[in-house]
Amino acid sequence: MDGVHDLGGTDGTGRVSHTPTEPVFHDEFERRMFGMVMVTMANREYTMDEFRHAIERMAPAWYLDSSYYEHWLAAVEKLLVERGVLEAEELRERIEQARAGGVTVPERADPEAAEAMRAIVGSGGGTYRGPGDPAFEVGDTVRVRNMHPEGHTRCPGYVRRAEGTVREVYGEHVLPDSHAHRDGESPEPLYSVRFAGEALWGPDAEANTAVSVDLWERYLESP
Amino acid sequence: MTDGQEHDHDDRDHPVPTDDPEARARALQSLLVEKEKLSTDAVDEVVSIYEEEVGPMNGAEVVARAWSDPDYREWLLEDGTAAIDDLGYTGVQGVDIEVKENSPGTHNVIVCTLCSCYPWPVLGLPPTWYKSPPYRSKIVKRPRRTLREEFDLDLSEDVGIDVWDSSSEIRYMVLPQRPEGTEGMSESELADLVTRDSMIGVERLGGRRAGELA
Numbered sequence: 341m342d343g344v345h346d347l348g349g350t351d352g353t354g355r356v357s358h359t360p361t362e363p364v365f366h367d368e369f370e371r372r373m374f375g376m377v378m379v380t381m382a383n384r385e386y387t388m389d390e391f392r393h394a395i396e397r398m399a400p401a402w403y404l405d406s407s408y409y410e411h412w413l414a415a416v417e418k419l420l421v422e423r424g425v426l427e428a429e430e431l432r433e434r435i436e437q438a439r440a441g442g443v444t445v446p447e448r449a450d451p452e453a454a455e456a457m458r459a460i461v462g463s464g465g466g467t468y469r470g471p472g473d474p475a476f477e478v479g480d481t482v483r484v485r486n487m488h489p490e491g492h493t494r495c496p497g498y499v500r501r502a503e504g505t506v507r508e509v510y511g512e513h514v515l516p517d518s519h520a521h522r523d524g525e526s527p528e529p530l531y532s533v534r535f536a537g538e539a540l541w542g543p544d545a546e547a548n549t550a551v552s553v554d555l556w557e558r559y560l561e562s563p
Numbered sequence: 564m565t566d567g568q569e570h571d572h573d574d575r576d577h578p579v580p581t582d583d584p585e586a587r588a589r590a591l592q593s594l595l596v597e598k599e600k601l602s603t604d605a606v607d608e609v610v611s612i613y614e615e616e617v618g619p620m621n622g623a624e625v626v627a628r629a630w631s632d633p634d635y636r637e638w639l640l641e642d643g644t645a646a647i648d649d650l651g652y653t654g655v656q657g658v659d660i661e662v663k664e665n666s667p668g669t670h671n672v673i674v675c676t677l678c679s680c681y682p683w684p685v686l687g688l689p690p691t692w693y694k695s696p697p698y699r700s701k702i703v704k705r706p707r708r709t710l711r712e713e714f715d716l717d718l719s720e721d722v723g724i725d726v727w728d729s730s731s732e733i734r735y736m737v738l739p740q741r742p743e744g745t746e747g748m749s750e751s752e753l754a755d756l757v758t759r760d761s762m763i764g765v766e767r768l769g770g771r772r773a774g775e776l777a
Contacts, residue, residue: 375606
């Protein structure tokens with residue numbers, strides 16, 4: 341979808357608040373959100389692709405005006421209600437109680453779940469599904485299709501219609517455009533494509549710069 | 564939220580009010596615990612893994628090994644995933660890792676313009692600035708200016724800048740150049756010179772002397 345999350349090349353976003361180091365979590369809210377998302381995703385209440393798309397479905401002004409872990413919160417609320425894990429009404433009522441100071445999170449011991457979580461974090465869950473039969477090879481010139489799907493995609497807007505060169509062939513990977521909508525993994529060849537700055541930004545490009553983007557085969561065509 | 568405004572009417576189809584994230588997070592967590600979808604142990608475990616065990620010290624160890632052992636360096640650049648796994652680092656957000664090496668003529672820098680993809684097993688969780696709109700928007704369009712103005716890294720025009728936008732589940736990490744004056748240092752001494760920023764690519768170690776580094 342063409343949303344404000346697709347930030348590459350947007351002007352006027354302000355200064356980068358760079359810090360050489362910072363705490364992993366800044367407060368209890370961030371810890372809580374990180375833990376909840378990791379555990380519910382590990383328990384397959386939703387996938388990473390559905391989670392990303394739920395963040396993209398936030399209203400544009402809200403997305404830009406809220407913090408990173410607020411994005412996570414918004415996505416989990418939306419997904420768990422959509423999946424029927426929670427009723428919107430019970431969540432609304434509980435939020436009212438929490439706002440009034442009447443909610444403490446109960447403890448629930450489950451040492452096995454903790455062990456399972458450690459195993460999942462350590463093994464990950466890759467998207468590679470085999471070598472496949474790639475249509476392009478390293479060195480090929482490709483053009484990114486002019487496409488504007490309403491649903492989830494990992495084809496950033498700033499590379500569409502630009503020409504680049506295939507730099508790596510990564511084999512078949514789960515296709516987010518399908519997987520985010522529960523339409524199956526639909527694995528497809530994935531490429532690293534290098535775009536010269538001029539191919540993306542024309543005369544406004546900086547000299548001697550390039551951007552490489554990972555793109556699935558369906559995003560690409562022969563020029 | 565920074566301006567104190569109610570956002571209830573902003574989000575077209577959000578199931579609940581959109582302000583007061585702390586109360587919403589507590590409400591959500593209490594319901595998930597009651598429904599046995601969440602345990603305190605699992606949450607504490609995953610939080611402690613990233614607070615205590617996984618961070619840029621892992622990546623620094625990888626870099627120090629590559630600086631010390633030419634065969635390892637070659638393996639790392641050829642098959643980053645396997646070479647990094649050999650040191651014990653893999654997992655969520657880093658099942659496939661590609662390592663991009665800086666040279667006198669090339670500088671690599673990583674970003675995720677669409678969200679916040681970052682190689683967790685070697686660098687830990689991403690810093691706030693990496694996940695924020697200013698960095699994600701600028702670094703692909705004006706990398707040289709962004710590095711100069713936002714990170715105090717002034718690269719001459721004869722150094723090519725290669726930006727890697729992490730749009731798939733492949734994760735990228737930069738192999739910085741070994742600083743000058745580090746001959747004879749042990750791997751752990753070398754690892755101490757490697758910063759998180761140098762492995763993201765917003766800092767450059769090559770051409771600097773060990774004594775100038777923090």
